[in-house]
Amino acid sequence: MSILDIITNAYTGYARYVWHEISHPSWHNYFYWLVGLSLAVWMLEIMIPWRKNQSVIRKDFWLDAWYMFFNFFVFSLIGYAAFSDVVVHFVRQGAAGLLGIQEFEIFDVRGWPAWAQLLTLFFVRDFIQWNIHKLLHAHPRLWEYHKVHHSVEQMGFAAHLRYHWMETIVYRSIEYLPLALFGYSLTDFFVVHIFALMIGHLNHANIVVPLGPLKYIFNNPQMHIWHHAKTLPENVKSVNYGITLSIWDYLFGSAYIPSNGRDIPLGFDDVEKYPSGFFSQMTKPFRKRGS
Ligand SMILES: [Zn+2]
Ligand SMILES: [Zn+2]
DSSP states (O other): OOHHHHHHHHHHHHHHHHHHHHOOOOOTOOHHHHHHHHHHHHHHHHHHHTTTSSSOOOOTHHHHHHIIIIIOOOIIIIIIIIIIIHHHHHHHHHHHHHHSSOHHHHOOOOSSSSHHHHHHHHHHHHHHHHHHHHHHHSSHHHHHHHHHHOOOSSSOOGGGGGOOOOHHHHHHHHHHHHHTTTTGGGGHHHHHHHHHHHHHHHSSSOOOOGGGGGHHHBOOOOHHHHTTTTTTTTTTTOOOOOOOBBBHHTTTTOOOOOSSSTOOOOTTTTGGGOSSHHHHHHHGGGGGGGG
């Protein structure tokens, strides 16, 4: 098969898969979980809004709705189903070959009870993601991609999935490799993925999530809004990198909630001049600075 055949097959196969998901609702269906969770969190925003003067259809709502579909479903699953499977397989085979061993796992979790596997997977993955998120802020080139997420000026649940597709590549490449060491198969990710989707939606939602002491474990909108703060005091760099869990920020000293962040300005310097459409935001990091 030529490379063109492989690419064409991958895309027509994927298009068929996307359509199959949409036309066959089930409990193991990403599309309907995304739609269902989005509607549920949106209902909460309508019933118990944190910023009461914010419109129900806030600024960029439809742009972000498109990002949700594109990033979570169309693009993420291409990486999830095809790309990462291949990469993980290759790395395991390659490393095993290099080391002259049969299997590459440090320890094999497949003998553990399902709940213990999932819990470990969830913690390890979240910690890796926390580190990747820090990297996105620290590395100037990566920050250009991550800026898309930080271009949100009015916060709401759909902003969760506004990000450049390059982030998917960075996260997937880095996060799956260590997980391959534990012997996870990628089908195990469904529950973890959906749980992370729910917490991520809530983190960006225009609601108060009263967690009590659980705020030291789980990320929440009252914490994550400070991650999106347009300006921070000079001695404070970026803060609150938590994705699903807030523990890492509390453990490593990057937790920062100086006051109620309900009405703080969001974004970055000159966010007003940042492109506002999907295609212009996708191409922005590839264009020369200042253009
Ligand atoms: Zn960020
Ligand atoms: Zn965010």
